[in-house]
Amino acid sequence: MTQTSTTLLSEALEKGTTGHGSRFFSAQILQKVQLRQVEDAVQVFCIKRKRWLKAKPEEIVRQATLVYITTELQYPLSRIAVEWPIQMGSDAEKERADIVIFSDAANTDPYIIIELKRPKATSGLEQLRSYLRWTGCYFGGWCNGDDAVFVLREEEENTKKGPYTFRDIPRLPRMGESLDEVLRPLTPQDLRPIQDLRSLIERLEHDALSTAGVTAFDELLKLFFAKLYDEVRPAKKMADPCKFRVSAADDDQLYARFNGLFQEAKSRPNAADLFDAGDTLKLQGEALRLCASALEPVSLAHSDMEVIDAAFEYLVNPEQKGQKGQYFTPRPVVRMAVKMLQPQDGEKVIDPSCGSGGFLIHTLGYVRESNSWSDAEAYRYANEHLFGVDFDERLARVAKMSMIVAGDGKSNIVRVNSLDVRAWQNSSASTKIGPFSKEVHDGDFDLVLSNPPFSGKVSGRTQLNAYDLFELASQGLLAAGDDDEESEEDVLTEQAPTVGPKIRRVNSMKRDILFLERGLDLLKPGGRMAIVLPQGNLNNVGLGGLREYMFKRARLLGVVGLHFFTFRPFASIKTSVVFLQKWGGTAGPPRDDYDVFMAVSSKPGKDNRGRYLYRQDAAGRLLDASGDVAIESGHPAAVDSDLDEIADAFVDWLAQSDVRF
Numbered sequence: 001m002t003q004t005s006t007t008l009l010s011e012a013l014e015k016g017t018t019g020h021g022s023r024f025f026s027a028q029i030l031q032k033v034q035l036r037q038v039e040d041a042v043q044v045f046c047i048k049r050k051r052w053l054k055a056k057p058e059e060i061v062r063q064a065t066l067v068y069i070t071t072e073l074q075y076p077l078s079r080i081a082v083e084w085p086i087q088m089g090s091d092a093e094k095e096r097a098d099i100v101i102f103s104d105a106a107n108t109d110p111y112i113i114i115e116l117k118r119p120k121a122t123s124g125l126e127q128l129r130s131y132l133r134w135t136g137c138y139f140g141g142w143c144n145g146d147d148a149v150f151v152l153r154e155e156e157e158n159t160k161k162g163p164y165t166f167r168d169i170p171r172l173p174r175m176g177e178s179l180d181e182v183l184r185p186l187t188p189q190d191l192r193p194i195q196d197l198r199s200l201i202e203r204l205e206h207d208a209l210s211t212a213g214v215t216a217f218d219e220l221l222k223l224f225f226a227k228l229y230d231e232v233r234p235a236k237k238m239a240d241p242c243k244f245r246v247s248a249a250d251d252d253q254l255y256a257r258f259n260g261l262f263q264e265a266k267s268r269p270n271a272a273d274l275f276d277a278g279d280t281l282k283l284q285g286e287a288l289r290l291c292a293s294a295l296e297p298v299s300l301a302h303s304d305m306e307v308i309d310a311a312f313e314y315l316v317n318p319e320q321k322g323q324k325g326q327y328f329t330p331r332p333v334v335r336m337a338v339k340m341l342q343p344q345d346g347e348k349v350i351d352p353s354c355g356s357g358g359f360l361i362h363t364l365g366y367v368r369e370s371n372s373w374s375d376a377e378a379y380r381y382a383n384e385h386l387f388g389v390d391f392d393e394r395l396a397r398v399a400k401m402s403m404i405v406a407g408d409g410k411s412n413i414v415r416v417n418s419l420d421v422r423a424w425q426n427s428s429a430s431t432k433i434g435p436f437s438k439e440v441h442d443g444d445f446d447l448v449l450s451n452p453p454f455s456g457k458v459s460g461r462t463q464l465n466a467y468d469l470f471e472l473a474s475q476g477l478l479a480a481g482d483d484d485e486e487s488e489e490d491v492l493t494e495q496a497p498t499v500g501p502k503i504r505r506v507n508s509m510k511r512d513i514l515f516l517e518r519g520l521d522l523l524k525p526g527g528r529m530a531i532v533l534p535q536g537n538l539n540n541v542g543l544g545g546l547r548e549y550m551f552k553r554a555r556l557l558g559v560v561g562l563h564f565f566t567f568r569p570f571a572s573i574k575t576s577v578v579f580l581q582k583w584g585g586t587a588g589p590p591r592d593d594y595d596v597f598m599a600v601s602s603k604p605g606k607d608n609r610g611r612y613l614y615r616q617d618a619a620g621r622l623l624d625a626s627g628d629v630a631i632e633s634g635h636p637a638a639v640d641s642d643l644d645e646i647a648d649a650f651v652d653w654l655a656q657s658d659v660r661f
Contacts, residue, residue: 007629008035008036008037008042009033009060012035012044012056013145020058020060020146021061021144021146022061022064022145023147024143024146025067025068028071029064030064032071033064033067035055036052038052041054044059044060044063046059046066046082047063047066047067047070047077048077048080048081048082057145058116058117061145062082062098065099065116065143066082066099069099073101073172073174073175074174074175075175076175079101079104080101080102082099082100083096083098084096084099084110085097086131086135087134088134095130097115098114098115098117099113100113110137111138111139112139112173113131113137113139113140113141114128115127115131115142118144119144120144121142121144121147121196121199122202124142125142128141129153129166132151132166133153138152138153139151139152139169139172140152140153141172146196147196149294150168150169150170150297153165153166167246167289167290168293168296169182169293169297170182170190171297183247185241185242185245185247186242186245186296186297187238187241188231188233188299189238189239191231191242191298191302192298192299193298193302193307194298194299194300194303195307197300197303197307197308197310198307198310198311198314200311202314203294204291208286208290208291209287209291211287212283214283214287217315217316217394218282219282219291221397221401222275222281223262223283223291223292223295224295224300224401225262225401225404226244226258226261226265228265228301228404228405229268230242231300231302232301243257244258245292245296251284251286251289254288255284258281258283258292259280262280262281266279274397274401301405304636305402306636308402308405309331309358309402312356313328315398316394328355328356328570329355329358329359329451330566330567330604330605330639331358332604332639332641333451333532333566333643334358334359334449335644335647336644336647337449337530337577338359338363338449339644340647340650341447341528341661342661343366343447344446347385347446347447348385348387348445348446348447349363349385349445349447350445350449351388351389351448352389352418352515353389353418353450353453353515354395354413354450355390355392355395355399355451356402357388357399357400357402359449360403360413361402361403363449364378364386364406365406368381382403382406383412384438387413387438388403388412388413389418390413390415393415396413396414396415399413412436412438418515419511420463421463421466422462422463442521442522443521443522443523443524443525444522444524445522445524447530448522448523448531449529449530451532452531452532453512454510454512454534456511458509458511458514464508464509467509468549469546469549470509472546472549474504474506478513478545479540479542479545512533512534513543513546515531516533516546516550517549520550520553520554523554524585525582525583525584526584526661527581527582527585528580528581528582528661529578530577530579531578531580532562532578533575533577534575535574538559552590553583554581554582555591555659557580557659558578558579558598558650559576559596559597559599561599561601562576562577562604563606565607566606568608579650581659581661586660594658597654599649599650601642601643603641604641605639605641613639613640614637614638614639615627615637615638615640624638
């Protein structure tokens with residue numbers, strides 16, 4: 001495809017709002033899609049109808065699919081029809097299937113039907129299945145240009161759903177191929193990266209899990225882990241068939257295969273604390289067959305981490321997280337913080353409220369890219385230097401799974417209450433932090449990266465006595481409530497006599513306040529921290545003592561004010577990312593006079609409903625993180641945020657400052 005044709009293709013697809021794309025197709029296929037500019041309109045040539053048509057996104061995908069059918073599947077154009085009418089009921093109007101491939105030269109016996117109009121998998125597959133039912137056709141495909149699903153209609157007379165059931169298959173049959181050849185065991189090299197795992201999960205919830213009587217999170221996590229275990233293998237084993245496959249086995253044999261694979265995967269060292277010893281796969285029968293067949297042809301190990309991350313965020317149930325004041329940190333914020341603190345090989349990094357592991361994953365990616373590491377080198381770094389903690393059992397499991405996908409087989413992700421120093425085994429006799437597989441202590445870490453939960457309080461004097469900030473609050477030097485107006489009523493239940501120091505009985509303190517002190521305790525002298533905090537911590541009058549405490553223990557490197565939309569749709573709260581360097585070490589002794597980097601984000605990458613906005617050029621084409629047209633580079637579109645620019649400005653400022661890491 002010429003540069004002109006590439007530009008026309010990009011413009012036609014990216015200006016459309018239908019949700020169609022082109023990432024499913026190879027560059028060789030796209031090169032054969034003919035486009036031209038006629039005055040202000042772009043046209044695409046239909047190789048079946050032999051005429052130029054308006055280049056709507058759906059029509060471009062149709063033409064790429066026709067090229068795919070004739071070149072990859074090797075069907076002649078004479079056996080292909082477009083907009084083929086299907087009578088669905090005697091009284092219904094005829095529907096028109098986008099593409100139909102026939103098994104006979106007379107074009108009377110439909111063999112494969114392909115749906116393109118509906119760019120969402122759930123609605124597209126529903127339409128496709130109705131076509132297959134009415135025509136008796138066995139094979140079907142849905143494609144929106146970015147992703148594709150291939151379907152087999154099976155006749156099951158005894159099924160509760162009627163005479164037909166449907167299952168995903170790895171691909172469509174080529175000309176002259178049998179079903180057995182289509183269903184032959186795949187190798188890891190045959191798998192394709194998945195473009196939208198979240199949509200696949202939504203489809204499985206709709207098709208298989210809603211009536212299966214199981215918890216979607218638990219069972220899908222088991223299947224994901226079994227599949228990852230099957231995909232990640234030594235190079236000499238990459239040509240061996242995948243064990244994660246759905247064959248013609250009956251329900252009992254199918255369950256035995258997948259539960260056996262899960263048990264095998266669960267016995268590996270990297271499954272420690274991820275599953276209980278007695279855990280088994282609870283998915284069975286048709287639900288297991290549907291879920292496994294949908295996952296069979298895709299690769300989790302080689303898919304974009306953003307794709308995996310978005311799916312795990314969806315699985316954890318964001319509404320429930322919001323009730324706890326815990327929100328997944330938007331990835332532009334994570335990338336900014338990591339880039340600004342510049343983690344290096346040999347530095348220990350911890351997130352004491354790690355959630356799904358975003359800060360750790362991006363730290364691993366940053367250090368790996370900076371050093372051009374192999375998988376083995378990244379694995380070594382992650383196991384020796386990355387640590388994560390979260391009290392939420394689901395989040396700890398997701399973080400561990402995310403780290404495994406990112407390339408770490410035995411990450412130090414543990415479930416423990418970060419704010420309970422007793423749970424971390426801290427005392428005057430022992431300062432070991434546990435229960436990590438590596439021995440680390442308070443003051444061992446070079447970096448702390450965290451977005452702690454904001455809502456809720458920590459109660460109990462035994463736990464609070466470990467904190468300097470609790471002592472300041474008790475002396476009346478720090479308001480510990482949710483805000484200035486509520487602190488007296490909600491936190492201070494008894495006031496001591498006014499003779500001598502003003503002592504108050506403090507029953508609880510905000511969690512984000514304590515996370516700040518906990519993070520400073522974890523840092524070694526000269527260590528640095530990025531922490532997301534409510535804006536009130538930086539400007540509320542009653543929290544002046546918190547700021548004084550922070551300045552005594554660390555140098556304020558910078559503050560980045562985040563946009564009000566940053567955490568939508570889960571919360572509408574004004575926050576800032578605070579960057580600190582603990583006094584001592586490369587930071588030197590405490591001092592009062594120094595420069596501070598300040599910035600305010602005006603482009604959060606989201607609209608007021610929390611939907612992501614993506615970068616575009618003047619022609620309306622989506623751009624990737626490098627500024628290249630996404631459809632040309634093959635990389636995903638980048639979120640339209642100014643946080644990368646802020647990070648670059650900080651790096652430039654850092655080079656001119658007296659700060660040393």
